[in-house]
Amino acid sequence: MRKWILVLVFAFAFGCTKKEEDKNTLKVAATPIPQAQMLKFVAPSLKDLGFDLKVVVVDDYNIPNRALSxxxxxxxxxxxIPFMDEQIKQFGYKIQCYARIHLEPMAIYSKKIKSLKDLPIGGTIAVPNDPTNEYRALALLEKEGIIQLRPGVTLQATKADIVSNPKKINFREIDAAMLPRTLRDVDAAAxxxxxxxxxxxxxxxxxxxxxxxDS
Structure with missing residues (x-):
């Protein structure tokens, strides 16, 4: 799971275009939990060092890199990093990783079954629809024996790359922020x-x- 370590990302030009009076102010966009919580926790310590940390909370994965750019x-x-690399490739953002912070695993949840072995024939699993995170979900399901992906699949894999699906599972590609809300409507969600x-x-x-x- 080392490649899925969350990172702190800056624009290439950071520090060069900020006004003199703003040089001790750092505005960081972060998702609410736990990233924004972590930043708010360290804000007082940074204040003691002369830096004013302002946290901009966002729910949509598509916003932070655009805002930074x-x-x-x-x-x-x-x-x-794989998500960042894909966004750079797709949108041409001039951004780079500054620091690796912590690990956050992808996991499968359900309100209807107690084990993936209980998935019904023709059941439905919701997965993230963004690059790399959909691959993570599918790779986890492959490891659990639910599906098989085509050989040589890349980090940009989607449900179209599934070559074996014995239980004929339907995959619903959903914006990541909406996935918890789907749990009442699907058999499981990544x-x-x-x-x-x-x-x-x-x-x-x-x-x-x-x-x-080791994933």
């Missing part, structure tokens, strides 16, 4: 940890399957 914020904290925590889910207690350290 357009210099609306100085940094962001919400993503792993949810990134930050959105799981926001919904009151505990990855270590509630997950039917979770990414391992």
């Amino acid at each position: 357009e210099k609306e914020v100085d940094a962001n904290f919400f993503q792993h 949810i990134p940890t930050n959105y799981a925590l926001q919904a009151g889910l505990n990855p270590s207690k509630d997950a039917l399957a979770i990414e391992s350290d």
Whole structure:
């Protein structure tokens, strides 16, 4: 799971275009839980060092890199490097990783079944619809024996790359922030940890399957 370490990201030009009076102010875009919470926790310590940390809370994965690229914020904290690389490739953002912070696993949750073995024939699983995170969900389901992906699949894999699906599972590609809300309507959902925590889910207690350290 080392490649999914969340990172603090800056624009290439950080520090060069800030006004003199703003040089000790750092505005960081972050998803609410736990990233924004972590930043708010360290804000007083940074204040003691002469830095004013302002946290801009966002729920949509598509916003922070665009805001950083357009210099609306100085940094962001919400993503792993494969996601950042895909966004750079797709949108041409001039941003780069500054620091690796912590691990957040992808996990499978359900309100209807107690084990993935109980998935019904023709059941439905919701997965993230953003690049790399959909791959993470599918790779986890492959590891659990639910599906098989085509050989040589890349981090941009989607449900179209599934070559074996014995239970004829239907896959619903959903915006990651909306995944917890789908749990009442689907048999299971693959949810990134930050959105799981926001919904009151505990990855270590509630997950039917979770990414391992070597994934």
